[in-house]
Amino acid sequence: MQSDNSRSIPRAERRKVLVSGAGAAGQTLAYWLARHGFETTVVERAPAPRIGGFAIDLRGPAVHVAERMGIIDAVRASRVRMKEIVHLDHLGEPVWRTDGNFGAGAGLTGDVEILRDDLTALLGRACAEVEGLTHRFDDSVTSVRQSDDHVDVTFEKSPPGRFDLVLGADGLHSTVRALAFGDAEAYEKRLGYHVAIFSIPNILDMEQQMFMSTLPGKLVTVMQYGLGKHTRGMFVFASPPIEFDRRDPEAQKALIREAFKDDHAYWAVAPLLAELDRATDLYFDEVTQITMPAWSSGRVALVGDAAFAPTPLSGQGTSTAVVGSYVLAGELKAAGGDPAVAFSRYEAKVRPYVELNQAVPFQSPELAIPSTWEGIERRDADVRAVMAKRDSGDTAGADMTAGDVLTRAANAIELDSY
Numbered sequence: 272m273q274s275d276n277s278r279s280i281p282r283a284e285r286r287k288v289l290v291s292g293a294g295a296a297g298q299t300l301a302y303w304l305a306r307h308g309f310e311t312t313v314v315e316r317a318p319a320p321r322i323g324g325f326a327i328d329l330r331g332p333a334v335h336v337a338e339r340m341g342i343i344d345a346v347r348a349s350r351v352r353m354k355e356i357v358h359l360d361h362l363g364e365p366v367w368r369t370d371g372n373f374g375a376g377a378g379l380t381g382d383v384e385i386l387r388d389d390l391t392a393l394l395g396r397a398c399a400e401v402e403g404l405t406h407r408f409d410d411s412v413t414s415v416r417q418s419d420d421h422v423d424v425t426f427e428k429s430p431p432g433r434f435d436l437v438l439g440a441d442g443l444h445s446t447v448r449a450l451a452f453g454d455a456e457a458y459e460k461r462l463g464y465h466v467a468i469f470s471i472p473n474i475l476d477m478e479q480q481m482f483m484s485t486l487p488g489k490l491v492t493v494m495q496y497g498l499g500k501h502t503r504g505m506f507v508f509a510s511p512p513i514e515f516d517r518r519d520p521e522a523q524k525a526l527i528r529e530a531f532k533d534d535h536a537y538w539a540v541a542p543l544l545a546e547l548d549r550a551t552d553l554y555f556d557e558v559t560q561i562t563m564p565a566w567s568s569g570r571v572a573l574v575g576d577a578a579f580a581p582t583p584l585s586g587q588g589t590s591t592a593v594v595g596s597y598v599l600a601g602e603l604k605a606a607g608g609d610p611a612v613a614f615s616r617y618e619a620k621v622r623p624y625v626e627l628n629q630a631v632p633f634q635s636p637e638l639a640i641p642s643t644w645e646g647i648e649r650r651d652a653d654v655r656a657v658m659a660k661r662d663s664g665d666t667a668g669a670d671m672t673a674g675d676v677l678t679r680a681a682n683a684i685e686l687d688s689y
């Protein structure tokens with residue numbers, strides 16, 4: 272049984288921590304900080320927890336964190352079960368088909384795939400049950416000034432505040448990172464692909480299926496998560512860096528339409544573009560990996576995508592965020608709130624695990640989205656060969672599949688109890 276300090280420490284004596292961002296990292300971090308007795312404020316730029324995106328995976332230690340938060344049964348009850356993945360040619364004819372777990376690797380018994388929206392809701396529910404945790408939506412940090420024993424913070428809307436610690440869990444384009452660590456570009460590895468995900472009606476009459484097509488440098492995907500659950504479309508396209516307004520979905524839609532303007536005859540492109548026009552929950556971003564030489568500076572630390580985004584191609588963004596947040600909160604408790612001790616232990620424990628996850632083969636865009644028709648054919652032939660071998664039960668001499676490498680990376684950390 273975990274100890275719960277939230278009630279035993281008098282409110283006035285609790286250390287005050289500001290968490291920026293209420294994604295998987297921010298919610299997990301805030302839950303554990305509050306449970307460990309820290310007076311925790313979460314500031315989130317969106318007016319409510321942000322929904323959107325595809326299903327995400329909780330693997331290995333991230334499942335254990337969910338267990339320790341008491342939400343694992345609800346997470347499993349909401350799990351996504353895909354029946355099949357179908358790769359289609361330009362006319363919509365199947366090129367290959369696999370079961371819904373293809374490429375996920377062996378040994379996944381305990382792992383869970385869940386809609387990002389469902390996980391967000393369940394983490395929010397867990398947060399609502401701990402004391403000492405306050406959320407401020409529709410606001411953002413605007414400045415962070417630290418001294419030896421506190422951090423002064425200003426906000427867009429709320430009055431300024433003084434905190435013992437500031438923790439940035441505000442994603443790929445972290446404001447805390449920009450304010451406390453400087454030059455964003457130095458930490459960003461932009462992989463040259465943009466991704467757009469948005470809700471659509473079930474226009475293809477699918478059920479628990481993923482349909483996808485690859486064009487050179489582009490990917491078109493439709494995911495249907497089950498009747499009663501939503502259907503989402505995705506466009507991915509290669510492009511040099513594009514400057515765009517992150518708060519202007521209409522401008523983002525124009526960029527996507529431009530990228531696919533010559534592909535309307537291709538399977539599903541035209542109907543998906545029509546649905547994009549109507550979408551109200553567009554998620555659009557450049558596929559970017561974040562690597563930093565240090566995740567903390569004085570009384571400020573980063574976690575999740577803000578510190579170490581592995582990219583959605585890895586499938587490990589949420590698991591590393593959840594695990595990193597659990598360890599960061601735990602080490603703060605273990606060090607009695609001393610940031611120098613806690614932040615260095617957090618980084619020593621989490622960095623090797625993160626680095627393995629940032630290096631999984633799914634990172635290779637050329638594998639996921641070949642840039643030429645020849646590359647696509649080669650990739651399809653490779654997939655068919657792996658499937659034929661697997662179907663025949665022939666595993667002799669088999670190299671580790673990409674999925675097996677992922678499984679190893681996903682489990683490369685032992686969690687302490689705090």
Ligand SMILES: Cc1cc2nc3c(=O)[nH]c(=O)nc-3n(C[C@H](O)[C@H](O)[C@H](O)COP(=O)(O)OP(=O)(O)OC[C@H]3O[C@@H](n4cnc5c(N)ncnc54)[C@H](O)[C@@H]3O)c2cc1C
Nearest residue numbers: 292294295296316323324325441442446575576583588592
């Ligand atoms: C809408 C959306 C859809 C996504 N879809 C997918 C997907 O389909 N597949 C996938 O693998 N990954 C997806 N991701 C990324 C995935 O959620 C993360 O990689 C992972 O869960 C790590 O979470 P995080 O909490 O570190 O970052 P995020 O999930 O990005 O959460 C960061 C949070 O911080 C908030 N924020 C940003 N700036 C500020 C600020 N200045 N002040 C306060 N709050 C701020 C954001 O609104 C967001 O709620 C998506 C992210 C978002 C935001």
